[in-house]
Amino acid sequence: MFTRYGTNTIVAVFIIAAFCIAIGVFKTQYQAVRYVLFAFALFIIVFTLYFFRDPERTTPQQDGAIFSPADGKIVLIKMVDEQKFLKGSGTQISIFMSPLNVHVNRIPVSGNVGHAQYIKGKYLVAFDDKASSENERNEIGIESKYGRVLYTQIAGYVARRIVSELKEGDIVTAGSRFGMIKFGSRVDVIVPADWKVLVKSGDIVTAGETVLCSATKDKGSL
Numbered sequence: 001m002f003t004r005y006g007t008n009t010i011v012a013v014f015i016i017a018a019f020c021i022a023i024g025v026f027k028t029q030y031q032a033v034r035y036v037l038f039a040f041a042l043f044i045i046v047f048t049l050y051f052f053r054d055p056e057r058t059t060p061q062q063d064g065a066i067f068s069p070a071d072g073k074i075v076l077i078k079m080v081d082e083q084k085f086l087k088g089s090g091t092q093i094s095i096f097m098s099p100l101n102v103h104v105n106r107i108p109v110s111g112n113v114g115h116a117q118y119i120k121g122k123y124l125v126a127f128d129d130k131a132s133s134e135n136e137r138n139e140i141g142i143e144s145k146y147g148r149v150l151y152t153q154i155a156g157y158v159a160r161r162i163v164s165e166l167k168e169g170d171i172v173t174a175g176s177r178f179g180m181i182k183f184g185s186r187v188d189v190i191v192p193a194d195w196k197v198l199v200k201s202g203d204i205v206t207a208g209e210t211v212l213c214s215a216t217k218d219k220g221s222l
Contacts, residue, residue, distance in 0.1 A: 001053065001054050001055060002049065002052045002053060002054055003052050003053075003054035003104050003177075005052070005180045006048075006051070006052030006180075009182070010048055010049070010052060013044050013045060013048040016041075017040075017042075017044055017045050020038070020040055020041040021037065021038060021041050023037055024037035024041075050100075051099065051182075052103075054104045055102065057106070057175060057206070057207065057209055058175075058208075059106075059175025059208045059209060060209070062211065064146060064214045064215040064216060065211045065215075066108050066109050066146075066149060066191055066195070066211065066212050066213045066214070066215065067106070067107075067109065067174055067175060067207070067208055067210065067211060067212065068095060068106075068108065068205040068206060068207050068208070068209070068211075068212050069095075069106055069107065069151050069207055070095045070097050070105055070187040070205070071101040071102045071103075071205065072097040072098065072186075072187070072205060073095065073096050073098075073202065073203070074094070074095060074199050074202060074203045074204075074205060075094050075096045075186075075201065076093075076094035076201065077091065077092070077094070077197060077199070077200065078091070078092050079091060079193060080092045084115070084139070084141075085114070085139075085141035085148055085150045085190075086150055086190060086192060087148075089192075089193040090190040090191055091190065091191055091192075091193055091195065091213070092188055092189070093189045093190075093191075093197065093199065094186060094187075094189075095186065095187045096186050097185045097186060097187065102207065103180045103181055103182065103185070104179075105164075105177070105181070105187065105207060106174075106176060106177055106178065106207040106208040107172045107174050108151055108212070109142055109144045109146070109149050110142075110144060110145075110172060111142040111143050111149075111171075111172060112142065112143045112170070112171055112172070113168050113169060113170040113172060114143040114148070114168065115139060115150070115168065116139070116140055116141070116164075116166050116167050116168050117139045118137075118138045118139075118164075119136065119137050119138070119139065120136055135154050135155055136162065137152050137153060137162070138179075139151075140164065140166055140178075146195075147191075147192050147195075147215060148192070150189075150190045151188060151189040152187065152190075153185070153187055154185060154186040154188060155181060155185060161181070161182040162179070162182075162185075163179040163180050163181070163182070164179035165178050165179055166178050175209075189212060191212075191213050192215075195214065196213055196214045196216050197212070197213045198212060198213055199212050199213075
């Protein structure tokens with residue numbers, strides 16, 4: 001299964017691949033050049049289809065759970081002062097998505113979208129701590145029955161295309177798809193400081209399935 005967010009890119013890549021094959025068949029008599037063109041066409045088709053894969057996920061029915069919005073690796077967990085949406089201290093959990101990860105993003109918790117803002121910025125490498133405040137990004141805040149959760153899609157050095165379908169006032173369900181970031185990126189999740197963190201730096205997480213934290217008044221270990 002392939003994500004609809006990649007339809008335009010997939011079509012464009014197939015056109016480029018067809019053009020390369022046509023040149024190899026009709027415009028060159030050199031066997032080596034023909035093989036290179038065919039290999040390039042095959043590579044971009046396989047890589048593109050692999051990148052835009054969108055496997056089905058089953059989100060557990062677990063009260064108080066805040067799920068990972070992205071596939072990837074936990075690269076940072078720290079305390080922050082978040083005044084834009086949480087209006088207080090929080091715990092930031094940062095997930096780095098390599099080009100080989102599934103890049104479709106999913107809602108971390110059910111509720112109403114109370115904040116949605118796209119911000120232009122730089123393209124620092126996604127694992128740089130400054131990427132959270134300086135890179136191009138898309139912020140989404142959810143008002144859940146447990147409290148407020150803010151998460152941010154962050155464009156990285158390679159990824160320069162953020163896709164999100166959400167707007168303020170939308171009602172969302174944990175685990176449902178809402179967008180993606182193309183070609184390597186990062187997603188930050190900020191939850192109230194007194195919620196229990198259930199992951200640690202270095203953990204591999206799966207969007208819509210891995211529980212990042214629990215909305216309980218019991219702080220986990222960082």
